[in-house]
Amino acid sequence: MGDKLFSILVHLSVLVIALVFFAIVGDVAIKGFTAIQWDFIFTEPSRSGREGGVGPILVSTFLLLGICLSIVISLGLGTAIYLNEFTFHKSKFSKIIELSLDILAGVPSIVFGLFGNVLFCKILGLGFSILSGGLTLACMALPLFIRTAQSSLRGIPSEYRSGSKALGFSKATTLIKVTLPVAIPGIIAGLILSIGRAMAETAALIFTSGYVDRMPSSLLDSGRALSVHIYDLSMNISGGDLNAYRSAFLLIIGLLFINFSASTIIKKTLRVEN
């Protein structure tokens, strides 16, 4: 009897979660999809975004992500490789790095905004710009990427490494010719997830890349990210709801696509390894 009740409870909560998902995604998808047209993606916003499209905003968003990505790949991959291949888990240095990354992963995004505002906008003199925003996003996305890259490196059987060393391969060769090629799908999946994280971010961008919704002419121009656009339209612009729905729809589609491809890659590699 107790079993039956508990089972009902479990299934009920699962049902609630699924319903919430469909309520949110469904609402945004239906209202956004029915209203969206192709030219929304390409045209400039007008009347503070009430009318027109999101062309320049998408460009800014991609530029932000591009900067974020290039930093995350170089610094993050280097760190993940260092932590996993060139240091031992007991070493003090690696422990400090791991701890600091865990803290970094927990820092609230608004605090990243404060930090980016001081360091990139003020001290480095980049002002409210796509560059400042992209760098701030990179700081945020790094821990997530390093973690996934690390776990994909850790998943490589140690026999490959010892086999490679027994054949007289140098550490660099072992890394570049053996370890990395095997880990690459997992690393790509991690990268995709980090893009998703960066693309979803709003609070850290308000005070770093700013609000300007014109087409950026350089990386030092202020540019408005899609998420900031949704926030601005729904909170500060009366009559911006419809375009906010359209933008939210675009953002969700982008993110669903990103998460879907990441988990597909991860599952595919798991299958190959088995």
Add this chain to the structure above:
Amino acid sequence: MFPLSSENLLVASLKFCAGVCSGIVFLIILFVANEAIPSFTSPGFTAFFTDEAWYPTYNQFNLVPMIIGTLCLASGAVLLSAPLGILSALFCHFYGKGLTLKIYRRIIELLAGVPSVVFGFWGLMVLVPMIAKIAQPGASLLAGVLILFIMILPTMALTADVALEQVPKSLIQGSYALGYTKTRTLLSVVLPSAKSGLAVGFILQVGRALGETMAVLMVTGNVVQIPESVFNPIRALTSNIALEMAYAVDHHRSALFFTGLILILVVLALVLLSHSLQRTADGR
């Protein structure tokens, strides 16, 4: 000796990457603290708790209502999402199967990827008007708790899922072999042995709930007050930064950085706590 030196170069540059990455968090603390320091002398540390109210233009910086607001939001959201997250993980391991389970897992993953601004937007468009029908103005503590709860839930479910995976299968079979019912096995064997993993996930979600900005900002109404009922609008610490940073100068600005510093330190404490929990769990 050539390959040796290029190898040293490789290790050195990797070490450099690692150093930079771990340096970021120290830089953040350093810069935020540096901007917050002026507020320690004036208005002074105690002023944040004893000033009349939050009137930054009149140099009154009482943070108490916002601290209370943040705590109400976070505790409400976490207390709601923890049991539901655990139930969801139980479903994934002991009830669901086949296609249903596959689809459900995907749903949770996707829900975890929905950006907070979209949660906030949906809350503003759908949830707030619904609450407004019960009690005006709609944008309220309740709306904030519910949105935050929905936001945290998927990650909570995913971490609980991972924690349950660590429970040895032999333990479960042993419990069944003793004739325990399924419910009893789950509640008295599975959950207790997964408790440190669950606790770590729980703690990290507390950190996320305290630090969330956009979703909360969009649905709580942002009135600086100590809530008397769940239908009162409130303002969270994070929302306060987002709302006022744009025009804050001098003391006001450093008061906002002080808020940021508090948030970092709380997160720091939570991460250290979860680390030590993990360590005791591993040690055992």
Add this chain to the structure above:
Amino acid sequence: MLTSKETTYPWEKLPPKEDCCVDKKLIISVRNLTVQYDKKVALDGINLDINQGCITALVGPSGCGKSTLLLTLNRLVEEIPSATMQGDIQFDGKSVLSPSTNIRSLRSDIGLIFQKPNPFPFSIKKNLTLTLSEHGVKDRAEQDIIVEQSLRSVGLWDEVKDRLESSALKLSGGQQQRLCIARAIILKPKILLMDEPCSALDPVSSGIVEDLVSNMRGQYTIIIITHNLAQARRISDDMGVFWVKNDRGVLIEKGSTQDIFNNPKSEITKAYIGGIRG
């Protein structure tokens, strides 16, 4: 030689091996070798000579330092951070443990075959060509010739020649192990170290690999760890018996396989060898 599997009953006296290493030239001599992992002494004062072209079997219970000895011979033990070494290993007139030793050429001279076959998760061919390129053979045509030779010499060519580009992980365990041997001998090593190369394989594959090893006698110097005394008896010329004394790995007896099986000197050896009689 090819029918080394002709039944030898354990209770028969072991006849002398057909001699292909008559002149008994030393290729490796280990002197007073002690290896420690932190405080744990894995090998304590080992003295051992290895004859060129012979198969030397190392036997003994688990944890007595046999694998550590192999890893020390090609200095792979250095990859374990807590390991420290004392003593001397002479190989080809050079000191293996000296800091000036070129590890890369040392490891191509002394190949190592692991217990579990460990081909890289690439194509069969790439497993070999990658190894060649890394050691300076970059010409495609030359690579192709060497690949074929080495696969032939491990008896794998006919089995895989039509699928050189398919993943090495799709091969059976025995084929994988032979590919690993091919990958090691492609570097023209003088010595092959083998750490229980048959124990992770099914009986049939194990037999094939064992035949391969015993056919390589004379051509390569082979040092093989085995827990299978019957195997040691079948294929080896010389033996070293390891044991754990006071938590330290020691070499309690060494000599020709014939001597050790027929007249073991130490009581422990007698009992250990006796295990296969009774």
